[in-house]
Amino acid sequence: MSASPASGPPPQIPPSPSTPPPTALRQRLAELRGPAVAPQPMDARALAALAANPGCRRRALLDGAGVNKAVLAQALGSPSAFGQSQFAFMRGNAFEAKVKADGGAELMRLLYGQLGGPDEPDPATVRTPDLAAAGPQGRAARTALALREATEAGAQAGAWTFLDHPMLALEVAGSPAYLEPDAVVVAPDGRWTVVEIKSFPMIDAAADAAKVGAAARQSAVYVLALERVAGHTTGASVHDRVLLVCPKDFSNLPTASVVDVRKQLSVTRRQLTRLTRIEDIAAELPEGTTFDPELPAEELTAAVERVEAAYAPECLSACELAFHCRDRSREAGAVEALGRGVRGELGGLRTVDAVLSAARGESGDPTDPTVSALRRAAELRAEALNGAAC
Ligand code: SF4
Known part of the structure; x- marks a missing residue:
C-alpha cells in the first residue's frame, strides 16, 4: 500500500461543519468546569449514552x-464503576495496530470480503492520506477534505482510500463534539464505511450481543457525523452498515462482521434533536455555580442537584454519575429508580410512598385504573399471605 501522493499546491481545507460555541458560552462552560480544569472531550460512547x-x-x-464525570463522581463520594484496566487497554491497542498494519491491508481484505465493492482493493494502490492537523477543529476540517478527495479519486481512478483515525465534528445541543472512529474506508463508488475495531472476541462468528449493541450505537453516531460531510460532497454516500472487527475465537487473529445500524441511527438522530440547548440549561443556574471537583462534597452535591436529572436503572451501564443519581432517586422515593417500564405503568403516581398509600386505600382516585389495579394486587397479596399462614 502506498500513501496518497502529496504533489501540487497545498490543499484548501474547507471550514469544519461544526462551529465553536460563542465566547460568552465558552466562558460560562469553563466556569462550570472549574477554572483550572481542562475540558473532557465528548466521544461517541458518551454521545450514544446521551442520546439514550x-x-x-x-x-x-x-x-x-x-466536565469529567468520573472525577466528579469521585469528588461526590460515589465513584463510578467505569473504566478499562491498563492491561485491557494495551491489549485493545495492540489488536488495533495489528488490524491496521501494512497500511490497513488486512482491514481492507476483511471489508471487501464482507461488503464487496466495485473492484477488489489492491494493497499497492490503496490511498492512506495524512490526516494530521492542529487541534480537533483542524483535524475535522482535514478529514472533510480527505473524504472529498477520496470520493473524487474513487470516481476518477477507481481508487480505494483508508482513513486511519479520522476526526468528525457533530453539533450536540448547540456545542461541538469531535469524534474519532477507528477508521473510515472510501470505496471507488463513493460509499463511505465506518470501521470499528473492538478487542472482545467473536466466537463462532458471534460476539456478546450487549457489546455489539454498544458498538452499533457508537458507530451510529459516527455515521451521523459522516452524513453531515457527505451532504456537501458530490457522489458520496454513507453506508448504514458498519464493519465490526474483533479477535477470532480465542486467538489474536482478526475477523469481521457487518452490523446494520439503521435502527440505532434513526433513534440517535431523533434523540439528539430532543436535547435542550446547553446555554438554556446553563442560564437557569444561579451565577457562580460550578462543578469544580476541588469544592467540598456538600457544595458540589448542591451544585449537581440544581440541574434536573432523569435517573433510570440503564444509567448504571452508561453514566459515571449513576451511583450518585441512584442514591438521590432512592432517597426521594422516586418510582423512576424502579425502571422506565414500572414508571410508565404507575401513571401519575410519582413516589413509592404514593404507590403504597394508593394500594392500601389511603389515597388515590378509586376510578383511576392504576389505583384500582394496585388495590386489587394488594388484596391478592393479602389473600396469598393469609393462605400461606393457615
Ligand atoms: S440521571 Fe444521572 S446517571 Fe443518569 S444520565 Fe443523568 S447524570 Fe447520568
Missing part, C-alpha cells in the same frame, strides 16, 4: 461543559 437518555439535563450540561 435525552431527558437528562444534568448529563447534557456536564458533557457539554466538558
Whole structure:
C-alpha cells in the first residue's frame, strides 16, 4: 500500500461543519468546569449514552461543559464503576495496530470480503492520506477534505482510500463534539464505511450481543457525523452498515462482521434533536455555580442537584454519575429508580410512598385504573399471605 501522493499546491481545507460555541458560552462552560480544569472531550460512547437518555439535563450540561464525570463522581463520594484496566487497554491497542498494519491491508481484505465493492482493493494502490492537523477543529476540517478527495479519486481512478483515525465534528445541543472512529474506508463508488475495531472476541462468528449493541450505537453516531460531510460532497454516500472487527475465537487473529445500524441511527438522530440547548440549561443556574471537583462534597452535591436529572436503572451501564443519581432517586422515593417500564405503568403516581398509600386505600382516585389495579394486587397479596399462614 502506498500513501496518497502529496504533489501540487497545498490543499484548501474547507471550514469544519461544526462551529465553536460563542465566547460568552465558552466562558460560562469553563466556569462550570472549574477554572483550572481542562475540558473532557465528548466521544461517541458518551454521545450514544446521551442520546439514550435525552431527558437528562444534568448529563447534557456536564458533557457539554466538558466536565469529567468520573472525577466528579469521585469528588461526590460515589465513584463510578467505569473504566478499562491498563492491561485491557494495551491489549485493545495492540489488536488495533495489528488490524491496521501494512497500511490497513488486512482491514481492507476483511471489508471487501464482507461488503464487496466495485473492484477488489489492491494493497499497492490503496490511498492512506495524512490526516494530521492542529487541534480537533483542524483535524475535522482535514478529514472533510480527505473524504472529498477520496470520493473524487474513487470516481476518477477507481481508487480505494483508508482513513486511519479520522476526526468528525457533530453539533450536540448547540456545542461541538469531535469524534474519532477507528477508521473510515472510501470505496471507488463513493460509499463511505465506518470501521470499528473492538478487542472482545467473536466466537463462532458471534460476539456478546450487549457489546455489539454498544458498538452499533457508537458507530451510529459516527455515521451521523459522516452524513453531515457527505451532504456537501458530490457522489458520496454513507453506508448504514458498519464493519465490526474483533479477535477470532480465542486467538489474536482478526475477523469481521457487518452490523446494520439503521435502527440505532434513526433513534440517535431523533434523540439528539430532543436535547435542550446547553446555554438554556446553563442560564437557569444561579451565577457562580460550578462543578469544580476541588469544592467540598456538600457544595458540589448542591451544585449537581440544581440541574434536573432523569435517573433510570440503564444509567448504571452508561453514566459515571449513576451511583450518585441512584442514591438521590432512592432517597426521594422516586418510582423512576424502579425502571422506565414500572414508571410508565404507575401513571401519575410519582413516589413509592404514593404507590403504597394508593394500594392500601389511603389515597388515590378509586376510578383511576392504576389505583384500582394496585388495590386489587394488594388484596391478592393479602389473600396469598393469609393462605400461606393457615
Ligand atoms: S446517571 Fe444521572 S447524570 Fe447520568 S444520565 Fe443518569 S440521571 Fe443523568
